[in-house]
Amino acid sequence: MVEPDENKTAPLIGGRYRTIRKIAAGQMGEVIEAEDVVLRKRVAVKIIRREHADAPDFADRLRLEAQAVAAVKSQHVVSALDLGRAPDGRAYVVFERLDGRTLRDELRERKHVPPAEAIALMLELLDGLAAAHEAGIIHRDIKHENVFLCAPARPGGERILKILDFGIAKVIDPSAAGAPTPLALPTAKGMILGTPRFLAPEQILGQAVDHRADLYSAGIVLYMLLAGRDPFHRIREVYGVLAAQVKTAPEPPSTQAEQPVPEALDRIVLRALAKAPRIGSRTRGPSRRRSRR
Numbered sequence: 001m002v003e004p005d006e007n008k009t010a011p012l013i014g015g016r017y018r019t020i021r022k023i024a025a026g027q028m029g030e031v032i033e034a035e036d037v038v039l040r041k042r043v044a045v046k047i048i049r050r051e052h053a054d055a056p057d058f059a060d061r062l063r064l065e066a067q068a069v070a071a072v073k074s075q076h077v078v079s080a081l082d083l084g085r086a087p088d089g090r091a092y093v094v095f096e097r098l099d100g101r102t103l104r105d106e107l108r109e110r111k112h113v114p115p116a117e118a119i120a121l122m123l124e125l126l127d128g129l130a131a132a133h134e135a136g137i138i139h140r141d142i143k144h145e146n147v148f149l150c151a152p153a154r155p156g157g158e159r160i161l162k163i164l165d166f167g168i169a170k171v172i173d174p175s176a177a178g179a180p181t182p183l184a185l186p187t188a189k190g191m192i193l194g195t196p197r198f199l200a201p202e203q204i205l206g207q208a209v210d211h212r213a214d215l216y217s218a219g220i221v222l223y224m225l226l227a228g229r230d231p232f233h234r235i236r237e238v239y240g241v242l243a244a245q246v247k248t249a250p251e252p253p254s255t256q257a258e259q260p261v262p263e264a265l266d267r268i269v270l271r272a273l274a275k276a277p278r279i280g281s282r283t284r285g286p287s288r289r290r291s292r293r
Contacts, residue, residue, distance in 0.1 A: 001293045004196070006110065008087070011086075013032075013086045014039060014082070014084040014085075014092065015077040015087075016036060016038055017035065017037070017043065017094065018035045018037055020033045020034055025049075027049075028049065028061065028062075028167065029046050029047055030046070030049060031046050031047075032046075032047060033045075035208070038096050039183075041097075042213075043097050044095075044096070044097045045093070045094050046062065046065075046093050047091070047092035048062060050088070050090065052090075053088060053089050053090045057072075057183075058091070060183055061167065061219070062167075063091065063093075063180075064166075064169065064171070064181075064182075065093060065165075065167050065169060066093040066285055067083075068132075068135075068137045068171070068180050069095070070136050070178075071178040071179055071180055072128070072132045072137065073254055074127060074130075074131035075126045075162075076124050076128030076162055076163060077094060077128045077131065077132065077162060077186070078095050078098065078163065078164050078242035079096040080093055080094070081095060081096060089193055098148055098162065099150065099151045100148060100151040100159065101150060102144065102145050102146075102149070102164075103144040103147040103148070103161075103221070103225075104109045104143075104144040104147075106149055107144060107225070110223065111228040112224075112226060112227060112228035112258065112259060113225050113226075113259070115261060115262060115265055117225075118226055118265075119265075121147075121161055121225060122218065122221070122225070124160070125142075125163065125218055125221065126218060128161070128162070128163045129163070129211070129214050129215070129218065132163075132166075132214075133211040133214070134176070135178060136171055136173030136178070136179035137166070137169050137170070137171055137176075138169065138172055138209065138210065138211055139163065139169055139217075140169060140170055140193055140203070140209070140213065140214070141165060141167070141194045141217075142163070142214050143220070143221065144220065145195075146164045147162070147164070147221065148162045148164050149161055150162060155226075157184070162202035163253075169194060172210055172211070173183060190243075192206070194217075196238050196242050197220065197230050197241055198214040198217040198221075198230075199213075199217070199242070199245055200245070201216075201246045202277060204242050204245055204246055205246060206247070210277070212277040216251055216272060216274075218272065219271075219272025220273070221275045222265075223253045224255075225252055226254075226257050226261050227256040227258075227261075228257065229256060231256070231273065232244040232248070232250070247275075249270075250270065250273050253265070
């Protein structure tokens, strides 16, 4: 975390954004809460780590993330506001600053949510995903940690769900209106990207991936909303989890939940978690708006 005195003397990011504090850090970059000194508002700046400042593939990946978010027209996807370079050459993207908490933190406190609330949250998540898929983009890392519940704008208002972190998004339809330019150096064939407990079997197997992989991951999120745990929570080893995603049929969430789960929701979840994207004449679900699995 940057100390207050350092904030006043440190160069503005892009000549415009004054660092307030570090929010999060990952392998590629870090997220900083900052003040836009021009508009006098709080923003979130995702910036490449210093040791990767000269890595063109990292900068290109950040560029794709910014363009992907900008291409998606949905209130359920975080907004990108700016893209540029810091004085030290590091690429950065500026996002709207959100107040609230991730679905991961929500479940840590509540353990699970009632079925009606779970359905409402899933409809918002699927609406955001549908907009991304319509823009020719798949997220590839849908998980409870990348789903954010925004605090109500006013007392008594409703929380709005937003999808975060398109850091490993993929352009599957460059011809879609407003679709980002694909990466200059595409991901190596067969490389596994994403979080094991949320990965679709086709991602693990290095097969062709389309929008249905996101819907598999959304099915895991729905399972966790209902049961408070993922379908393979008893498996601790990463390779064991990956093998289960490919080979093991999950138990219905109703068998793991500490609350009643309607049979219809069991069927929806299990369809979403089908091992193959297409089963007979039916495609993996659930579906919402333009996004069908």
